[in-house]
Amino acid sequence: MMQKLDVEAVRTGDRIALARTISEVENQTREGRLALSGLVSHTGKAHLVGITGSPGTGKSTLVSQLAKEFRNPPPAFTPQKVGILAVDPTSPFSGGAVLGDRVRMRDLAGDEGIFIRSMASRGALGGLSAATAAAAEVLDAAGYGVILIETVGAGQDDVEIVRLAHTTIVVEAPDLGDEVQAIKAGILEIADILVLNKADLPGVARAERALRSALELADATRPFTENSGHHRDQVKTSRIMQKGWRPPLIKTIATSGQGTAELYQAIMAHKQHLMDDKLWDDKNAARLTNELEHHLRENLYGNWQKGIDPDTYQRVLKSVLSHRLSPQQAALDLLKQPK
């Protein structure tokens, strides 16, 4: 048996214990699960902030600057320990596509109050967002007051990961083309805060106009409640109504730090809004319910795989591969088989 993970060391700020626990959790080991059970009573305090947007918008630089804001906030606020989870669902193969981003984050490495972790796709649909959620729980229990979850890309995966967050920031940049603006309508609908980064580039005025129009449109169509991908039947709380919150548009130049203090203030204002309207607990509940369902699904399939007779499976699979049986029907047939 592996050495038991030191839950108390994680709690008291041991970075090596923290890194090791996140690894075990990410790899879904028994040790990781037991560590989470030991840590779970200390969770529920961290502010999860999701940052998403297309490649080229300068997200990573913005995240670095934001981390500094949380470390050295204006006088009215308390400095927080900052966890950064950099999630890359776009590279299931090489896993190293965001190397440049990691390099840029090195300027944060000297600060013991910042913990950075890259989460690469593990190939399993939904697995990445579950691993990210669990890593966030470990950081939460370890006293990281804010966890910045940065995702690359603009697909369903990002939406799933961003749903973990209490506060979702969508980053845009000028001159990514008109088509981008149109296509991002869906992404804008999930934005609590919209950032127009690279505000020193030409075309910023035009981009700002386009984004303000898109925000108005998104605001008009913003659903009151919305079904989570995982919980169509049981739980309908994933998208929480945000009465009274109109997503602000903040212009930043992350490379120089311009506008990032304003962004920090907007994030804190959104947190306050969530607290005031009891939405904070609702968001936590939606996230945890999603996680529970994910693990139920994984375990159900894993258990079934262990129980099925391999010959039976191969026989049915062969019928599918020879176009005698549709995959849909084959699944029903297999589940009627005695195990």
Added chain:
Amino acid sequence: MMQKLDVEAVRTGDRIALARTISEVENQTREGRLALSGLVSHTGKAHLVGITGSPGTGKSTLVSQLAKEFRNPPPAFTPQKVGILAVDPTSPFSGGAVLGDRVRMRDLAGDEGIFIRSMASRGALGGLSAATAAAAEVLDAAGYGVILIETVGAGQDDVEIVRLAHTTIVVEAPDLGDEVQAIKAGILEIADILVLNKADLPGVARAERALRSALELADATRPFTENSGHHRDQVKTSRIMQKGWRPPLIKTIATSGQGTAELYQAIMAHKQHLMDDKLWDDKNAARLTNELEHHLRENLYGNWQKGIDPDTYQRVLKSVLSHRLSPQQAALDLLKQPK
């Protein structure tokens, strides 16, 4: 009971029956499943061609031009009926983000040999690629010789959908920024054919150099076989070794049709390559196995949901929401409950 879908009408080219069958299949109704069972013996002939790439690369225009090439090929080739599945995983909410693309496709609408269908995200992880696979099967059985599957974005979802295809085309464009090139390393690894569209824009020479470097890198690291997202344990055939195929880079200007004939030839060359090396059947097998697993997972969870005592579920969920039990442990506890 609903009226039975007319499988024979689908087979003999009735477009209304075809559209209706795809809808039922997409909505995962019993009628749709029965129709697929009736059609499955007629599948296995269509060439599935996936087209992916970032917003702004002009994919939709390229797909329209490609459809025309397949309808009016050079003398050595046979014209094919063309199915187009336009898949948008980026907009789980509004579903209307690719409206502009649909409008552009209207110039194909006069041709009875072209069938266009938009597939929007249904909110369920993995559900979109399963729905797309099933729609492709219906088109296959209906005699559509080539099915162009166009996806928006660059996330894991696209990778999943693109894995359906026999031939994967990755579309790039000049001036999308250096970061894009770097981040797309993972996507390039899945390209059978790389297209540099908008080849009339400035920066095309620089983009071409960058893409050729990236292709060489991808070629060097291209895995021989690779685990499918759905089949880590049972099936490892999703990524088929492509010995002897070096992805060509083709420059196009889709708006004027320049280069699309060459792209057509490259697609047909890749098909021949797949046939010669028996990879065609392997790709079909990987796709069908993925589909089977998807339906197994969905059914297992659906059945479990029906069987669980709601009070038990709520009690365990409450422990999770109050941070007394981790979602991981809660799933194990629930699965030990008698149903």
